[in-house]
Amino acid sequence: SFPGGRRDPSDGDAVATALRETREELGLVLGAPSVWGQLRAVPDRQGQMVAPVVAHLGPLEDFTLTPNPDEVEEVFTVPLAHLLRRENQGYTHFRTAGRYGYTLPVFLNCPHKVWGLTAIITEMTLELLAPDRY
DSSP: OOOOOOOOTTOOSHHHHHHHHHHHHHOOOOOGGGEEEEOOOEEOTTSOEEOOEEEOOOOGGGOOOOOOTTTOSOOOOOOHHHHHSGGGEEEEEEEETTEEEEEEEEEOSSSSOBOHHHHHHHHHHHHHHOTTTO
């Protein structure tokens, strides 16, 4: 899950921001014990640094999401096994001024193509969770 938003003055740190945003966007209340850790910060397209926080939710059947319609258009899941299959992994090569610029991961054959910052954070998470398979 990638709820996100700016840090509020009342947030103590990036983890507190992630937990608050998860509650506001998905109606999911998580405590600090659910948090596994924080990935390295990555820049978004506007140059703002994004601090991904990884947490364990447990079985999806054990909770009910109540997405905020002002913030969330759709909720979908992609199994870890799907993300780890080579046929569902790809890369998009971007050109700048007619020359090679950069390459970003993309995950295919999901309910939606996973690309951009979401794919970057997904790739970082897979490298952490399944280093021998990804």
